[in-house]
Amino acid sequence: MRSGMERRFFLKAALASLAAPALWQMNGLAKRAGMLPENAxxxxxxxxxxxxxxxxxxxxxxxxxxxxxxxxxxxxxxxxxxxxxxxxxxxxxxxxxxxxxxxxxxxxxxxxxxxxxxxxxxxxxxxxxxxxxxx
The missing domain is CATH 2.102.10.10 (Rieske [2Fe-2S] iron-sulphur domain)
Incomplete structure (x- = not known):
């Protein structure tokens, strides 16, 4: 049972580590394209x-x-x-x-x-x- 929980935790952590850089890059591209408001x-x-x-x-x-x-x-x-x-x-x-x-x-x-x-x-x-x- 414990190995199944560890495997799920590992998969969630792996997905999160892949998604974070992609979201960061998309945010940067959207700002450069003028799609996100710049308020300052x-x-x-x-x-x-x-x-x-x-x-x-x-x-x-x-x-x-x-x-x-x-x-x-x-x-x-x-x-x-x-x-x-x-x-x-x-x-x-x-x-x-x-x-x-x-x-x-x-x-x-x-x-x-x-x-x-x-x-x-x-x-x-x-x-x-x-x-x-x-x-």
């Missing part, structure tokens, strides 16, 4: 750099040009890798090579969606950008 926001304040160019931060990319300032998420919509470099005038995902223009629009896949634009406030008096990020 951060506001980051970064110095407003003089001159044109691309500046990479942990969760965002700030692009300054003669046309103004643009702020986009640094998270690639393909699989969630962080974009951290540019080649010529293109933002390049280091994982699978997706390329985006300075407005965050897809130029070359595998990404199918544009980078997410982030709301920001330009404070010229303090020479900073205040960018709203979702957690």
């Amino acid at each position: 926001e951060d506001t980051l304040t970064v110095p407003l750099s003089i001159g044109n160019g691309v500046r990479f931060y942990d969760r965002m990319i700030v692009i300054t040009s003669p046309d103004g300032v643009a702020v986009v998420s640094s998270i690639c919509p393909h699989l969630g890798c962080r974009i951290n470099h540019a080649e010529a005038a293109e933002l390049v995902c280091p994982c699978h090579g997706s390329r985006f223009n300075a407005r965050g629009e897809v130029l070359h896949g595998p990404a199918m969606r544009n980078l997410q634009p982030l709301p920001f406030v330009l404070d010229r008096a303090e020479a900073v950008l205040r960018v709203t990020l979702k957690k």
